[in-house]
Amino acid sequence: MSYLYEPAAYTPDIWPESYWRASSPALPPCPTLTGPVTADVAIIGAGYAGLNAALELRERFGAEVVVLDAAAPGWGASGRNGGFCCLGGANLSPAQITRRVGALAAPEFDSYQQRAIDRVADNLARYGIDADRGPAGEVLLAHSARTWAAMQAQQGADGVQLWGRAALRDAGLNCATAWGGTYRPEGFPLHPLKYARGLAVAAQAAGVRIYGDSPVKTLDHANGLWSLRTGAAQVQARRVLIATNGYSDERLPRWLSRRILPALSTIIVTRPLSLAEREAQGWTSHLMTYDSRTMLHYFRLLPDGRFLFGARGGVSAQPERLARFTARARAEFEAMFPAFAQAETTHDWSGLVCLTGSMAPFCGPVPGAEGLFAALGWHGNGVAAASEGGRRIAPALMGLPDTTPALFKRPPPRFPLPRKLLLRAGMAAALWRDGPLRPAPEEA
Template sequence: MKRLYEAEAYTPDWPDSHWRRTLPLPAPAPTLKGQATAEVAVIGAGYAGLSAAHELATRFGADVAVLEAVQPGWGASGRNGGFCCLGGSKLSDRAIIRRVGEAGARAFLAFQRAAIEDVAAFLDSHGIDARQGPEGETYLAHSPAAYRELAAAAAADPSSRLIPLEGLAEAGLAGPVFHGALQVAQGFALHPLAYVEGLARVAVAAGVRIHGNSPVLHLAPEGGGWRLDTPEGSLHAKRVLVATNGYSSEDLPRWLAGRSLPAMSSIMVTRPISAEERAAQGFTSALMAADTRTALHYFRHLPDGRFLFGMRGGTSAAPAAIATTQARVRSHFDAMFPAWNGVETESRWSGFVCLTGSLAPFVGRVPGAEGLFAALGWHGSGVAPASRGGRLAAQLIAGAAPEIPALMAAPPRRFPLPAFRRTALAAGYLAADLRDGALSPAGRR
């Protein structure tokens, strides 16, 4: 396997996350041993891979085997912030329109909204207890210019609510670095690990075989299909879906080399914050929230009173670098919520989101490789898009004609000078910090 970061990023231990702490460990998915066959092999037991496997088994009656390097949900699907929300691309609305036109932009927005509805319906229909908050999301402007952009977005969405600086306190969104907010009706918070492990249980009940501790070491065409070699076994399948996102190997398949870039996201969760402490800060809204910085912060109250705070940044998984990034996360939390400076951090962890060279997700056939498909590149907002994207990939694999938005149907480009992607990412973070400005009290920038 050929990966971009230090080995510490891929150790099979579970991260010490709030999510893992609050759920019992399920029985491990069995390791693939010996020779096996399947109609479809799926690499990666996250939202996209498991959704695709479930769709293939239930809608098309396919024999599906999922190969997972560790266990279902070990990667980003089980360690994210739990935002089932709009997103999936790092392109601005204007850039999306330039690339695929206004009709294409509308199709991508419709995909995002349908993706949220898909997750909600799946949780409800299968009795998965993962919901954690009311519907809707808040975007908080980090500057007056950002607030003006939110106001323009509000004008195009009659269901949204624009909140000026002077109205933040009344809305329970007080903070020294916010300049106004936009609240949208779409999305809801969830327990991400409860969702992905519930998804795995439902898939297994539908006949899907999930093999844990079975990383794919080699992928090659063979006998009119594909051979997937793992440390203790080998699987032959007619068709293969690669759904590994930020934990992809550069040579599985080789076509993927240089087209994706894992980017680190780090999260901390506090001890329970009392009602009095919440009131002292003035940030009491139950909606999930994020600011408008390029290297954004995302945060929300959890049902048990704890507070989750995460941010992008960090370009190394070495222990010393992780410690530095975690300290930076805490310093940003203290700057944004000063009344909670004395509130202890209970857990902290990190993981990879996945950027593509096109800054858009991809669901489609791998060019030049018959029977090979990919669904990846969710750009840090994958709970909903990856789930629906996986189901669309399943339909494509089964020979149906799913409506995949044009933005997602084009294979991702390679990054310029791919060997220097991490260096470019570090430079990008520095430029973003300079462009966004340092954290400072509202009105004093």
């Protein structure tokens, strides 16, 4: 099987009707690959990982680089996400990382996450990308008495600030279901498609050849050269990077099969809320915010006063099943922000994030395939992590040592059970653990 979900999730000529698409300048034209082309490195996937790798290869090593996308730059998760440029990338605690990879691996991953955020900031500045950057910091809201107690017990860790309900209200973050929360200073929100588009413009200006509407259908290796066929046309390159994340065709290469678990995430965006409406809810802050549920919600005010609300879940990309999931997300939004209930949804869309069998990204050589590399599995947090991953894998594509964290170098194992079954079971357990959405007491 090459894809986990229904074709609707992967059809390149179906663009999501996202708010990002409606508010972004047109993408730079990217021709379809027609003739035979050669390059030092061919990259499959024009999202943050592929475009950052291309920029690094071109600017730092002067390599001839071709990027192929089945649709266009930013068509995948890079043009659909919540725009949280934040810490993250793996689903492992520091203790788990230490047990698996060794004592140095956890601090190494910590520093990677911080560098990844700096990388995005640097990209925006260096290439003059106006991506509607918002205020620094991120807030995690406790959804239950238990998580709030755990947050209080960890008070003082890593310069994290603890905010009770009153402090949240003072900060313009009044959510009906929040018991309290923590603020940490790292990260900032941005317009994800403007960022992806800006990277594509910068890559083209640097001399990277980007081809759109060019799905790679086969990948073969002979005489030290990889051939990537998109139908009649082909690219030949000594080295290849797979940067297709949740949209990967699992035959490219077959090694990938069942080592990744694409998962759905859905976003709704409301019409702009007036200041009076925002004050009625007590939510006036533009900080990035998410809650402590395993099936987490992520939300923020956009620069023009619209509210973005995201939810993870769903096991089908059938339009009617997605519509049901979106309706559930809308009901949860109204439970958490009752004063916004009259603000209609103007845009909703879904996309695929990518988990792996090791619960960490994979960034390295594909075992047993000389010259073939992959950079994927950002666990729903790839704005920063995939950007940095693309940069860090570049030296390896030039045959040089690279600085990807040790955690990312371990090839993920295959999932042992049918993945839809795992998803259903995992989601049911998470929903049970999370419990129903209930208003928090006024003074928690």
